[in-house]
Amino acid sequence: MNPEFTNDFDALVAKLAELTTGDASPEMMEKIKIWAIYNHIHKTMPALASHWGQSHPAARAEVRKLFEEVRDKNRALRKSDGEE
Template sequence: MNTDFENAFDSLVAKTAELITGDTSPEMMEKIKIWAFFNHVHKSLPALTSHWNQTHPEGKAEVRRIFEEIRALNQALQANKPDQK
C-alpha cells in the first residue's frame, strides 16, 4: 500500500480514537479499527456477524469487551466535557 495513504489513514484513526475515547495509543487505535469494522459489518451484513458470533464465541466475547471499553471511555470523556450550550 501507499505509505502516504497509510499515514493519512492512521491519522484519521488516531483522530477518531481521540474524539471517541480521548486515547490515541496504538492499542486503542487497533481497538477503534476493530470497533468500526465490526460495527459496519454488523449493520450491513447482520447474518455474517451472527454466524461469526456463533462459530467464534471467544471472539464475540472479545468484541463485546472492546465495545464496552470504548463506550465507557466515551461516556467518561463526555462527562468531563464542559457543557456546550
C-alpha cells in the same frame, strides 16, 4: 500500498480514537479499527456477524468487551467535557 496514504489514514484513525475515547495510543487505534469494522459488519450484514459470533463465541466475547470499553471511555469523555 502507498505509504503516504497509510500515514494519512492512520492520522484519521488516531483522531477518531481521540474524539471517541480520549486516547490516541497505538493500542487504542487498533481497538478502534476493530470496533469500527465490526460495527459496520454488524449494521450492514447482521447475518454474517451473527454467524461469526455463533462460530467463534470466545472472539465474540472479546468484541463485546471491546465495545463496552469504547462505550465506557466515550461516556467518561463526554461527562468530563460536559463538566468543563
